[in-house]
Amino acid sequence: MNLAIVSGKGGTGKTTVAVNLAAYMSRERDIRLLDADAEEPNAVLFFQADMSRDMAVSVMVPEILHEKCTRCRKCVEMCEYNALMMTRKGVLLSPDLCHSCGACMYVCPEKAILEKFRETGRIREYHCKAYPRLQVIEGDLHRGESRVTPVIDDVLSYAGPCTIIDAPPGTSCPVVETVKHADRVLVVTESTPFGLHDLKGVAAMLRLIRKPFQVVINRHGQGDDGVENWCKEEGIPVVLKIPFREDYARVIAGGGLLIEHFPRFREDMACLAKDLCGKGL
Amino acid sequence: MKELVVISGKGGTGKTSVTGALAVLWDHAVFADCDVDASNLPILLNPEIREKLPFSGGKKAEIVEDDCTGCGLCESLCRFHAISQEDNGIYQVDPLACEGCGLCFRACPMDAIQFEPVVNGELYISDTAWGELIHAELYPGEENSGKLVTAVRQKARETAGAKGKSWILTDGAPGTGCPVIASLTGASGVLIVTEPGVSAIHDLERILELTKHFSIPAMILINKADISPEQKERIRDIARREKVTVLGDIPYHPSFTKSQIKGKPVTLDGAPELYRIFEHLKQLILEKLA
Ligand code: SF4
Ligand code: SF4
Ligand code: SF4
Ligand code: SF4
Numbered sequence: 001m002n003l004a005i006v007s008g009k010g011g012t013g014k015t016t017v018a019v020n021l022a023a024y025m026s027r028e029r030d031i032r033l034l035d036a037d038a039e040e041p042n043a044v045l046f047f048q049a050d051m052s053r054d055m056a057v058s059v060m061v062p063e064i065l066h067e068k069c070t071r072c073r074k075c076v077e078m079c080e081y082n083a084l085m086m087t088r089k090g091v092l093l094s095p096d097l098c099h100s101c102g103a104c105m106y107v108c109p110e111k112a113i114l115e116k117f118r119e120t121g122r123i124r125e126y127h128c129k130a131y132p133r134l135q136v137i138e139g140d141l142h143r144g145e146s147r148v149t150p151v152i153d154d155v156l157s158y159a160g161p162c163t164i165i166d167a168p169p170g171t172s173c174p175v176v177e178t179v180k181h182a183d184r185v186l187v188v189t190e191s192t193p194f195g196l197h198d199l200k201g202v203a204a205m206l207r208l209i210r211k212p213f214q215v216v217i218n219r220h221g222q223g224d225d226g227v228e229n230w231c232k233e234e235g236i237p238v239v240l241k242i243p244f245r246e247d248y249a250r251v252i253a254g255g256g257l258l259i260e261h262f263p264r265f266r267e268d269m270a271c272l273a274k275d276l277c278g279k280g281l
Numbered sequence: 282m283k284e285l286v287v288i289s290g291k292g293g294t295g296k297t298s299v300t301g302a303l304a305v306l307w308d309h310a311v312f313a314d315c316d317v318d319a320s321n322l323p324i325l326l327n328p329e330i331r332e333k334l335p336f337s338g339g340k341k342a343e344i345v346e347d348d349c350t351g352c353g354l355c356e357s358l359c360r361f362h363a364i365s366q367e368d369n370g371i372y373q374v375d376p377l378a379c380e381g382c383g384l385c386f387r388a389c390p391m392d393a394i395q396f397e398p399v400v401n402g403e404l405y406i407s408d409t410a411w412g413e414l415i416h417a418e419l420y421p422g423e424e425n426s427g428k429l430v431t432a433v434r435q436k437a438r439e440t441a442g443a444k445g446k447s448w449i450l451t452d453g454a455p456g457t458g459c460p461v462i463a464s465l466t467g468a469s470g471v472l473i474v475t476e477p478g479v480s481a482i483h484d485l486e487r488i489l490e491l492t493k494h495f496s497i498p499a500m501i502l503i504n505k506a507d508i509s510p511e512q513k514e515r516i517r518d519i520a521r522r523e524k525v526t527v528l529g530d531i532p533y534h535p536s537f538t539k540s541q542i543k544g545k546p547v548t549l550d551g552a553p554e555l556y557r558i559f560e561h562l563k564q565l566i567l568e569k570l571a
Contacts, residue, residue: 009319010455011293015480039456040291040487042480080339080383101382102360143490146427146459169291169455170318173424176377192541194297198319205421209377222535224542246508246533253478253509 002163003276004182006206006213007189008198010040010169013218013242014188016252018166019046020259024269025162026134032160036178037168038121038139038151045255049126049136057139057151058117059100066090068112075104075113096146121151123158135160148174156181171205179206184276185213186239192223196230203236216272219244240272282441283469283570284434286315288453288461290484294476295504298537300452301325301546302559303566304411310448312409313437314416315430315464317402322452325546328407328414336402336417336432338425339381342374348393355385355394377422402429404436413440427459434464457487465491470498470570472528476505477512485516489523499525500569502562506530528565531558 005021007014015037022033035043062075062084069090076084076091083097084104095118105113119142126136139155141148152174156165159181167178179185185206189199199215206213214237217227222244231238242248242265251261258265287303289296300322304312314322342363344355349372356364356372363378364385374385376399386396401423407414415437419426437449451468454460465471471492475485485501492499501520506513513530520527536551543550548559 009293009316010291013293037291039458040480040484042291042483045479045483078383078387080381099380099382100360101380101384102358103382103384103387106358106384107387141458143457143487144462144494146462148458170426171421172318172419172426173377173422176422192538193324193544194321194541197321197324201319201421208422223538249505249508249533252480253476253512255479 001184001276002159002165002182003184003186004165004167004179005186005188006167006175006179006202007169007187008171008202012188012190012195015042015166016218016258017186017188017216018164019043020257020265021269021272022134022164023131023257024259024266025273026131029162030133030160032158032163033134033136034155034158034163034165035136035138036152036155036165038141038148038155039168041138041140043166044126044136044138046257047126047128047136048130049128051124052127053125055123056119057121057123057154058119059147059150060115061095061098061100061118062093062104063114063116064091064093065112065114068110070110072109074107074109078103078107096144099147120145120147123154149177152177171201176205176209179211180209182211185211186216187213188216188218189227190219190223191217191225191227193226195223196226199227199230214239216240216242218242239275240268242268282438282447282449284449284451285470285472285566285570286451286453286465286468287472287474288465288488289455289474290457290481290488292455294474294481295537296474297321297325297452298541298547299474299502299504300450302548303563304450305546305548306559306563307448307450309446310412310450311437311441311444311446312412312414313433313449313451314414315433315451315454315460317417317419317426317429317433317454317460320416320418323414323416324541324544326409326411326414327544328409328416330405330407332406334404335400336404336429337398338401338423338428339398340383340396341376341379341381341399342385343395344372344374345393345395346371348391350391352390355389358384358388401425404432406436406440412446413444415440426454427463430454430460430463457491462491465497466495468497470500470566472500472502472566474502474504475516477503477509477516479512482512482515482519486519489525498569500566501525501527503527503530505533507532526569529558529562
């Protein structure tokens with residue numbers, strides 16, 4: 001099973017659900033927790049984890065062989081992302097704008113363009129002492145880099161038989177990339193007007209790619225009934241309501257796992273795990 | 282014209298609530314919401330949309346069935362796996378996967394591929410009780426939020442210029458990637474809203490690297506400050522190390538959620554102590570960016 005945990009935006013408790021569910025379920029089976037929130041991977045902060053591998057993520061960028069280039073400008077005109085510029089010294093690349101599409105290389109009549117690797121992020125693998133059957137794999141995009149999708153693709157390639165994915169926030173292409181291959185999708189939201197608005201956005205995206213999903217309401221009881229009413233109207237199942245409690249907030253703030261401190265939350269995770277496993281885990 | 286951008290890393294720390302609370306107090310300002318994925322500032326400022334503009338972030342390929350001979354060249358060239366052969370032998374482009382590079386369009390021997398700009402979002406110019414609000418919505422599943430963010434800021438500058446406003450107050454984009462870079466480059470100052478928790482602090486450190494990289498003066502505001510004294514101390518340590526001013530603390534207060542449910546900024550009819558905190562905050566920011 002491949003479960004993606006998403007949210008319209010960050011800070012709704014997506015990571016809280018992902019890390020606690022992964023830790024809980026790893027007591028009985030091997031679990032891989034993939035942190036695909038590569039702009040700000042936070043899942044590993046909740047574990048005492050040892051890094052076991054650290055690998056580069058690279059993309060291909062063009063390399064101009066200036067001695068072969070006749071300055072015909074075909075590549076510059078071809079690049080839809082304005083990553084190439086003709087300067088007095090020849091064709092110049094702005095690497096952070098390049099999408100690695102290969103079009104410039106294809107159009108160059110002189111075969112003056114080759115490709116080389118450029119590192120844009122890291123993939124790290126962690127093992128957790130307290131949870132020996134849990135493996136955490138995080139993607140970490142280098143600062144200032146804009147193309148997150150290659151890092152996410154690399155993280156997702158680690159999916160195993162039982163995988164929980166902490167998805168990137170938002171509703172744009174990195175999230176689409178992440179949930180496309182998921183068997184199950186949980187949307188974590190809050191029972192506030194902001195939460196409802198973000199939930200509607202994420203629901204529109206999931207419907208567009210025809211992914212059924214279920215909802216987890218976090219910090220329940222603090223806001224209003226908007227989210228629950230909307231889910232009822234739309235026929236979207238709400239599988240878990242996590243109450244708003246200051247003692248929960250404190251443990252999360254300190255980087256602790258709720259399942260280790262609160263029997264009630266442990267039961268919540270047990271229910272969620274059973275619900276997920278009952279249907280094809 | 283000066284621009285203050287409020288950001289927070291991943292979000293959930295109260296960035297939009299803070300921006301909304303300041304908006305009510307800010308004179309001579311145009312407001313901008315750069316969170317084009319999940320634009321929440323309008324929930325607080327109740328904008329009346331005056332103008333809607335289509336946004337196009339780029340082009341996309343489309344295969345004209347009748348002209349395609351099914352040679353398969355486009356599929357083999359597309360590096361984004363956006364082209365595939367249907368069961369009936371016809372090739373098709375998946376618009377969600379197409380990154381608009383144009384390679385298939387240039388390469389197709391039959392000229393069977395169209396490559397036209399697509400509308401993938403909308404930009405709004407709205408009126409609120411406190412000034413104009415520029416906001417936007419990216420259609421679900423679309424990319425190029427960075428470009429839309431740039432368009433929002435551009436429009437905000439134009440509007441401020443046309444109306445003779447001296448400030449732009451911007452609710453920045455979330456994250457540390459392309460959209461947030463687009464939302465803060467060239468700003469006069471950045472207010473980072475964080476909270477005492479391991480995740481938010483991790484995000485804060487990444488954001489500070491960004492603001493340093495772009496040499497933008499940064500200030501820190503600690504929201505929900507009473508949740509964890511130890512983590513709050515860590516924020517102060519980081520601030521000292523990075524030589525960034527902590528402008529103050531905001532306590533955890535149910536008034537924020539209550540105002541949100543009413544669709545109002547917390548400084549409008551929330552707890553009076555919060556009003557005083559934000560008044561003071563505004564003064565500090567004005568001094569810092571003077
Ligand atoms: S590979 Fe594509 S995006 Fe990169 S420089 Fe060449 S044409 Fe531009
Ligand atoms: S297409 Fe080739 S020959 Fe022409 S300018 Fe570009 S690199 Fe030089
Ligand atoms: S390259 Fe042109 S003719 Fe060949 S399959 Fe693609 S669209 Fe059809
Ligand atoms: S424009 Fe580029 S990304 Fe889109 S289908 Fe054609 S080759 Fe693929």
